[in-house]
Amino acid sequence: MKTTINEVNKFVGQDVTIGAWVANKRSSGKIAFLQLRDGTGFIQGVVVKTDVPEEVFQKAKSLTQETSIYVTGTVQEDSRSSFGYELLVKDVEVIHEAHDFPITPKEHGTEFLMDHRHLWLRSRRQHAVMKIRNEIIRATYEFFNDNGFTKIDPPILTGSAPEGTTELFHTKYFDEDAYLSQSGQLYMEASAMALGKVFSFGPTFRAEKSKTRRHLIEFWMIEPEMAFYQHEDSLKVQEEYVAHIVQSVLKNCKLELERLGRDTSKLEQVKAPFPRIEYDDALKLLHEKGFNDIEWGDDFGAPHETAIAESFDKPVFITNYPTSLKPFYMQPHPERPEVVLCADLIAPEGYGEIIGGSERIYDYELMKKRIEEHGLGIDAYQWYLELSQYGAVPHSGFGLGLERTVAWISGVEHVRETIPFPRLLNRLYP
């Protein structure tokens, strides 16, 4: 019977054939242990010299790392491994012999691994991170579909810049200028006026010269937008959504979290509601903690966000930032025009901002004024302005950065490991 590693539980005591790669191997005179992987999972194959023809034992002993094989054997329960099963090997057929696979089980430097990302992806650790990323995506679709949202795909090539003009990737669009999307938000706002509650999931691009463990040049964003939702309504969606993805990973990626050595006790606590702290109070908290370099009107950097997050055991919303720090489209606070109705969601354990969101301006005159104040060409925003001319309504939305969320939930230090082929400052290869 041909099967895959993730399905061997259905064949205990039976013989199966699996297409696999040899991730690692140990052998003595009498027994060989093959660490096998097939993409769906990892299993140990045991080859006992006295149980198989001599030729099979010799072949198994000489298998090199990453050689591809068809392996046939009996599925056995194995209480010592966390996977729970092993394969008592009866036969091995080599498909393609690999020589000198560059990524050996010993330690390698980061640059070396990044240069070999196309091969590094095969490692157990990277496999676990990609599975967790996939589970977050699956749970995202589940959450929004179950809550009445429609998936909408905004364009990647655009003529407008929702998050400011300094970080745009410029390209030619025949004779016109075009930019790679920084955020689908403006298109999602138009879509919310057509479909009520919408969400997008797609790549976004920022020509940011930042070299930190939280910044990618190309990253994936989930952007929900909701008509008739005010700021607080949006915060409720955010906390329920984030709790849902964390609880889904805890439930469906146990092996992966264990393989990564993730302390899951902190994740277990991630349930709605999340605490909220106003920018002004966050600033006071920072002053109490000895950050005297920062004053009202300054943006919070990574050390500030980490210090604020340490005061809470769940993700925390920092709300009502100064207007001057935020993009043009955010709705002013009704009693305090110097701040906007917005929130950044800060993940625990130093992972920083994972969501940025706000209520949106829907007054035509104010929107027009803001676009002008921000020096954005009114022509490119004409269509967006028209949204506040025809049945404008209060609405809110947010963007969750997938890679920062994967880093946090997986407990990996740097976002470069949370996307299959990271685009970083000075890295476009492979």
Ligand code: 4AD
């Ligand atoms: O806070 P940002 O810039 O918000 C927006 O783009 C809004 N238009 C979203 C919306 O309201 N629809 O980005 C949202 C999130 C951040 O909180 C962060 O998680 C992630 O996107 N992000 C990045 N992730 C990796 N690398 C970068 N360079 C990122 N920039 C933002």
Ligand code: MG
């Ligand atoms: Mg932000």
